[in-house]
Amino acid sequence: MPDVLINLYSDTVTKPSAAMREAIARAEVGDDMSGEDPTVNRLEALMAKTLGHEAAVFACSGTQSNQMGVKTHCLPGDELLIEAGGHIACFEAGGPAVLSGVTCRTIPGTLGMLDVADLEGKVRADNQHLCVTRLLCLENTTNVGGGRAWPLDQLARVCGWAHDNGLKTHLDGARLFNACVAKGCSAAEIGQHFDTISICFSKGLGCPMGSVLVGSTDDIRKARRARKLFGGALRQAGIVAAAAVYAMENNVERLAIDHDNAKTLAREIAKIDGLSIQVEDVETNLVFFEVDPKLGNAGQLAAALLERGVKIGASGAQRLRACTHLDVSRDGVMQAAEILRQTVQAGFRQYKGSATGPYSRA
Known part of the structure; x- marks a missing residue:
């Protein structure tokens, strides 16, 4: 393969800076599975506060944290609603079906975004012949939709519709901080509309790996069980959590x-x-x-x-x-x-x- 001089393939190709590597080397660690890794605990507390929620759990990847969110909210046989190009439906190896027994009902939107008019009539009736519509999954920023950041009023409107119709809401926030910078808002202003939020650290934030799922104390308790089931329970994870803490303090703006x-x-x-x-x-x-x-x-x-x-x-x-x-x-x-x-x-x-x-x- 030819040498790559300028890699614009993805922001996942970013490499840890010297300062981030130093933070990794200095990381204080413990057994995260037992809740004893101080760096992971610090990161989880930081992310919960940043998103305006009660708790958070560290995960290996954005796909893992997204699928933890799906399993937290849904039962086998349930259905989630998602825009037709959404990562959870299209690019996570059929995870909702394989890991949680959940069907994805894809809905065409505009630039990767949905509005209430797109969603009206999509919640299935309470009928023994039908699956239960349980969850709405959104993506901010959109990926195949063109890297667009949701207008805050539209986000509030759509999530309000979901909650009014008895649905839980999950945000695939793989590039959430790109959305925050683009809209000039805080992460909590976006996070307030969702029951769970997935954040990826290994894209524009420059970390070698890692993600986090944020939500209520009860939802994160369920998500930890899902993480264990998915093979994602970690031990001395502070080594990689330290990179995420560094990124949050230095790489967002x-x-x-x-x-x-x-x-x-x-x-x-x-x-x-x-x-x-x-x-x-x-x-x-x-x-x-x-x-x-x-x-x-x-x-x-x-x-x-x-x-x-x-x-x-x-x-x-x-x-x-x-x-x-x-x-x-x-x-x-x-x-x-x-x-x-x-x-x-x-x-x-x-x-x-x-x-x-x-x-x-x-």
């Missing part, structure tokens, strides 16, 4: 830099003949754009770029995704844009690449 870099990249892409992008839709650190089929497909363009040292992902036949993060500077973004321009001008049909990447709609 700087997400604005990633957003600015994404907007810069979008503006440069808009100048390239054969590529199309809605610059105004780039709100956080995800940049989706389309390649003219007359030139080739997304997989071919991604393969050609990789040959030139720039890694991005194909997200469909003609759609590509680039993701800015703390390991790519503004200069790196500008260099990537120039390589993209040169690649499109030179032609790329001769390259072979898959158009069904991890976030493809195919």
